[in-house]
Amino acid sequence: MLKSLHLDPLKCTGCLQCEMACSYEKTGVVNPAKSRIKIFNFEAEGRKVPYTCTQCAEAWCMAACPVEAIKLDKGTGAKVVLEDTCVGCKVCTIACPFGTVNYMADVGKVQKCDLCGGDPACAKACPTGAITYIDADWTGLDKMRAWAEKANAAAL
Amino acid sequence: MKHLILGNGPTGVVAAETLRGVTSADEIVMVGSEPEPPYSRMAIPYLLEGNIDERGTYLRKTDSHFGDLSIRQKQGRARALDTAQRRVTFEDGSVETYDRLLIATGSHPVRPPIPGVDLPQVQTCWTLEDARAIASLASPGSRVLQLGAGFIGCIIMEALAKRGVELTVVEMGDRMVPRMMTPKAGGMIKRWVEEQGIRVVTGAGVQRIDPAGANSAGGIGGMIKSVVQSVTGNKPADSAALTVTLSTGDKLECDLVIVAAGVAPNVDFLAGTAIEVNKGVVVNLAMETGVDGVYAAGDVTEAPDLLTGENIVSAIQPNAADQGRIAALGMAGRKVELPGVLPINVLDTLGLISVSFGQWWGEKPEDDGSGVELADEGLWRYLSLQFKGDVLIGATAIGRTDQVGVLRGLIQNRTSLGRWKKVLMDNPTRFVDAYIATSQPVSIAS
Numbered sequence: 001m002l003k004s005l006h007l008d009p010l011k012c013t014g015c016l017q018c019e020m021a022c023s024y025e026k027t028g029v030v031n032p033a034k035s036r037i038k039i040f041n042f043e044a045e046g047r048k049v050p051y052t053c054t055q056c057a058e059a060w061c062m063a064a065c066p067v068e069a070i071k072l073d074k075g076t077g078a079k080v081v082l083e084d085t086c087v088g089c090k091v092c093t094i095a096c097p098f099g100t101v102n103y104m105a106d107v108g109k110v111q112k113c114d115l116c117g118g119d120p121a122c123a124k125a126c127p128t129g130a131i132t133y134i135d136a137d138w139t140g141l142d143k144m145r146a147w148a149e150k151a152n153a154a155a156l
Numbered sequence: 157m158k159h160l161i162l163g164n165g166p167t168g169v170v171a172a173e174t175l176r177g178v179t180s181a182d183e184i185v186m187v188g189s190e191p192e193p194p195y196s197r198m199a200i201p202y203l204l205e206g207n208i209d210e211r212g213t214y215l216r217k218t219d220s221h222f223g224d225l226s227i228r229q230k231q232g233r234a235r236a237l238d239t240a241q242r243r244v245t246f247e248d249g250s251v252e253t254y255d256r257l258l259i260a261t262g263s264h265p266v267r268p269p270i271p272g273v274d275l276p277q278v279q280t281c282w283t284l285e286d287a288r289a290i291a292s293l294a295s296p297g298s299r300v301l302q303l304g305a306g307f308i309g310c311i312i313m314e315a316l317a318k319r320g321v322e323l324t325v326v327e328m329g330d331r332m333v334p335r336m337m338t339p340k341a342g343g344m345i346k347r348w349v350e351e352q353g354i355r356v357v358t359g360a361g362v363q364r365i366d367p368a369g370a371n372s373a374g375g376i377g378g379m380i381k382s383v384v385q386s387v388t389g390n391k392p393a394d395s396a397a398l399t400v401t402l403s404t405g406d407k408l409e410c411d412l413v414i415v416a417a418g419v420a421p422n423v424d425f426l427a428g429t430a431i432e433v434n435k436g437v438v439v440n441l442a443m444e445t446g447v448d449g450v451y452a453a454g455d456v457t458e459a460p461d462l463l464t465g466e467n468i469v470s471a472i473q474p475n476a477a478d479q480g481r482i483a484a485l486g487m488a489g490r491k492v493e494l495p496g497v498l499p500i501n502v503l504d505t506l507g508l509i510s511v512s513f514g515q516w517w518g519e520k521p522e523d524d525g526s527g528v529e530l531a532d533e534g535l536w537r538y539l540s541l542q543f544k545g546d547v548l549i550g551a552t553a554i555g556r557t558d559q560v561g562v563l564r565g566l567i568q569n570r571t572s573l574g575r576w577k578k579v580l581m582d583n584p585t586r587f588v589d590a591y592i593a594t595s596q597p598v599s600i601a602s
Contacts, residue, residue: 009596038559040592049596063481064474066166066196067208068217087202087212090502090557094511095474097568099559099588103509 002077002136005113005120007050011130014039014048021125025116034104036113037122037131050131052122053100053113055079061112064095077136078115086110157182159487160244160252162234163260164188166196166473167454169215170480171258171487176225178488184226185252189233192284193219198473200287204294204315210284234261234425239447244425256487259437259445259452260480261422263471268303268417272365277397278413281312290414296320299410301400303362305332309416310345310505316414317354317506324355324408326362336501336512338552340531341538345554348508348536361403365413368399419471421456434458436469441493443483451487453479462496462568463515463549470497500564508536511560514567515550518542525549528584541584546577551587562591571595 019035027034037052055078062070062079069085070092072078081101088108092101101112113120115133123133159175161168164186172186188194192210199213216222222229232246243253265280267273279289294300298321302309305327316323327334331342332349346356396409421436431445432438436458443451443459455471457479475497485492502511519525519542527542538554548566566573566587573580576590 040589042589042593049592051592051596060474063170063477066198066215066473067212068215085212085217087199087208088504089198089202090504090509091198091473093557093561094500094502094513094564096561097565099562099565099591101561102559103557105507105509105557 003115003118003133004055004077004136005052005115005123006132006134007052008130008132009047009049011128012039012048012050013128013130014041015127017125017127018050018122018131021121022113025121026111036100036102036111050122051100053079053098055113055115056098060095060097061092061101064091066091073114073117076115076118079112080114081110081112083107083109157255158253159184159256159258160254161186161258161260162244163258163262163454163456164194164229165260165262165454166215166476167260167262167480167483168258169194170477171260171453171484172222172227173225174481174484175488176227178485178490182488183228185228185230185254186222187230187232187234187246187252189231190283190285191231194222195284196473197282198311200281200284201311201315203284203287204291204312205318213284236425237429237431239429239431239450242449255449257450258480258483258487259426259431259450259456260454260476260483261425261456263419263421263455265308265415266418266420267415268362270362270364272367272398273415275365275367275398275413277411278365278415280415281308282419290412291319293412294319294321297322298412299396299408300324300412300414301326301362301398301408301410302414302416304416304418305329305346305356305358306416306418307333307336307501307503308419310503312414312416313349313354314504314506317352321412324357324410325349326357326360326402328359328361330359332356332358332505333503333510336503336516337510338516338529338540340529341510341512341540341552341554344531344533344536344538345503345505345508345510347533349505352506354506357402357404357406362413363401363403366399366401368396368409419455421469423456434467438467441482441496442486442491443479443494444486451483453483459494459497462498465496468497468499470499472499472501474500495568498564498568502560508554509557510538510554511552511556511563513551513563514548515542516540516552518550519544526581528581530584539584539587541580541587543573543577546573547571548573548580548587556585559588559591562588565595566591569595 019032020030022035023031040049069082086109090103123131194215195213235247236245265282300321302325332345400408423433437452439457443453454476458467458469461468518527524545529540531538536555540552542550551563
């Protein structure tokens with residue numbers, strides 16, 4: 001059964017444990033600036049919104065890559081950047097209409113959420129259950145996809 | 157059903173793979189005009205920098221990829237198309253018939269009509285063969301003049317600089333990347349490039365290119381130099397190959413001229429057919445040419461712009477992939493349409509990263525246009541957002557890479573920004589907040 005990340009803004013307190021866990025998992029240092037999941041903080045409304053790649057079916061990043069450096073992980077459904085192949089052209093960063101592929105100037109490559117190979121560090125670190133990794137049928141994945149679809153407008 | 161795809165760049169490859177994904181039995185033939193496996197021109201700067209080898213430019217990394225998908229590959233260049241007989245004749249005299257044809261022949265670099273533009277030391281930077289020639293001529297210390305500071309000129313600049321050449325860039329426009337960047341942004345990029353030690357001459361063209369020492373420019377000195385060369389049998393180490401005369405009257409000695417003065421669609425073989433060609437092959441949003449069974453996609457086409465509805469040629473990788481997929485689905489009988497062509501660009505000029513989206517030049521105030529521009533030239537940061545009503549229609553940014561994709565999202569979705577329009581007019585850097593606030597549900601679970 002395919003699993004996916006379920007992000008629930010109502011349960012998010014903005015503690016940033018997920019950003020710290022993600023950056024540590026992926027870069028070996030605790031540095032939220034390098035996290036692939038971001039918490040957006042809307043002070044005025046007291047609203048926190050966790051946000052990362054939905055591994056959308058359209059995979060704009062993957063289609064736009066000129067050197068086949070973004071591949072589908074069939075086990076998790078994640079679109080994964082192959083760092084050895086990425087030339088750092090950044091086309092995926094402007095092709096993704098969700099803004100969830102980002103260029104890292106220090107390494108000259110792009111990075112995005114890869115679901116940690118099926119054991120996402122952000123979900124394990126979240127103390128409030130705002131980020132969970134559960135069966136796709138359960139997660140409201142369809143609702144997330146619906147948002148993605150809306151964003152993708154009439155592309156297909 | 158036989159599908160013939162002319163072109164094996166990103167458009168042709170995506171189309172062939174898409175076709176195979178939806179038709180298991182159809183015959184698919186993909187034709188490329190170069191000897192190498194399908195590769196990405198976009199990766200050539202990284203090849204010239206030495207970051208990757210030629211294999212790193214290949215669009216698909218497995219040798220058996222196309223064979224495994226039963227996609228037959230053919231090398232050839234189309235010479236003529238007969239839409240009544242549904243067949244294409246190639247330059248080598250061979251013929252392929254088709255039931256569905258995709259024109260994905262891409263574009264070629266334009267060599268402006270300048271005397272001397274065909275000299276051997278004058279190169280375009282377009283194919284792997286070009287890249288090999290540039291790699292052999294652009295050695296450390298050699299003097300290189302690059303004609304054109306548009307998008308392609310800017311992406312090869314870094315590769316040249318890293319090879320240790322002495323680089324001069326000549327651009328007709330009044331700034332760098334004039335067709336992708338606002339005046340202020342293009343001016344900032346120019347200043348950045350100059351600070352990295354590159355000489356930039358804007359508002360100038362190349363008038364003529366002469367072999368050094370063999371023309372009036374060389375005068376008596378040139379004659380003596382040729383005599384020396386004929387006696388010693390080789391060129392003195394400091395002798396340049398070329399003398400370039402600029403429209404400003406300046407003369408420059410150089411070893412290599414790289415022409416990056418734009419590209420034009422490959423449409424010659426369509427002469428005499430009923431296929432409408434303007435700047436490119438005219439297609440609708442389903443990538444249909446109007447001639448039965450003939451589709452076109454990628455750099456070779458002009459298709460309606462998402463925002464203005466006017467036909468535009470959009471020679472960019474994401475557009476190639478999108479159009480290739482749409483065309484292939486149509487060829488397989490599953491007609492779909494693009495929402496429209498959205499120009500998007502990202503550029504890295506010697507470490508300064510810039511992006512532009514959509515109608516970055518904005519809309520007239522009388523047509524409900526408004527915009528905001530924020531620049532910190534000391535920190536090399538710049539952001540311009542352009543609106544029509546409360547909808548974002550275009551953007552330009554320098555020095556900003558995080559989440560820039562949402563600019564595409566906002567433009568493409570025609571998101572009504574509501575109160576966020578004013579927030580952005582006051583502080584355009586909050587564009588990601590605006591995107592999240594207008595696109596993310598309060599709770600997905602609710």
